[in-house]
Amino acid sequence: MSASKRRIVIYPGSFDPVTNGHLDIVRRASVLFDHVVVAVSDNSLKHPLFSLLERRDMLVLALKPEIKSGKVSVDSFSGLLVRYAVRKGAVAVIRGLRAVSDFEYEFQMALMNRRQECRVETVFLMPDERYTYLSSSLLKDILRMGGDVDGFIPPVLIPKLRRKISKTPLP
Numbered sequence: 001m002s003a004s005k006r007r008i009v010i011y012p013g014s015f016d017p018v019t020n021g022h023l024d025i026v027r028r029a030s031v032l033f034d035h036v037v038v039a040v041s042d043n044s045l046k047h048p049l050f051s052l053l054e055r056r057d058m059l060v061l062a063l064k065p066e067i068k069s070g071k072v073s074v075d076s077f078s079g080l081l082v083r084y085a086v087r088k089g090a091v092a093v094i095r096g097l098r099a100v101s102d103f104e105y106e107f108q109m110a111l112m113n114r115r116q117e118c119r120v121e122t123v124f125l126m127p128d129e130r131y132t133y134l135s136s137s138l139l140k141d142i143l144r145m146g147g148d149v150d151g152f153i154p155p156v157l158i159p160k161l162r163r164k165i166s167k168t169p170l171p
């Protein structure tokens with residue numbers, strides 16, 4: 001397939017840090033599209049725990065086989081998501097829906113994005129049930145309190161996360 005015919009999709013997010021819920025969505029998206037660009041948003045208003053570079057590096061570690069196969073790449077962006085999507089030649093943006101509580105905000109964002117750029121669709125995917133109650137912020141809370149995070153993040157990332165959390169005082 002020629003490069004211009006590849007159906008590229010963007011999966012944007014804070015990924016602070018990436019969880020198995022995010023990875024589940026990436027894998028589902030890579031079945032539907034030719035290439036998934038996991039795009040870390042550089043939005044300092046969200047005050048992420050991990051720097052942009054750290055968040056990218058963790059994604060690269062977690063998605064090593066998918067990146068090697070050419071199905072997935074990791075990037076970062078700032079500014080309007082839909083403008084970035086057009087620059088990347090993407091046909092759609094993926095968002096994950098865990099529960100009804102995600103819906104209202106995601107619906108609003110999807111329609112606003114369509115208003116900004118009608119060429120980019122938003123596609124919602126649901127993760128495996130195991131991840132429907134998992135979020136990056138809950139994961140950080142559990143780590144801070146020394147809880148068990150097995151099955152929620154790739155094991156290769158656990159020491160990195162524990163180190164960072166122990167060095168970062170609570171806000």
Ligand code: ADP
Pocket residue numbers: 012013014015016019020021022025094095096097098102126127131132133134135136
């Ligand atoms: P954002 O700040 O853009 O919401 P997140 O990293 O929190 O960034 O989430 C990125 C996307 O991944 C969002 O669409 C979110 O709904 C989805 N997501 C987050 N956690 C999960 C999960 N456990 N299962 C499925 N999707 C998830």
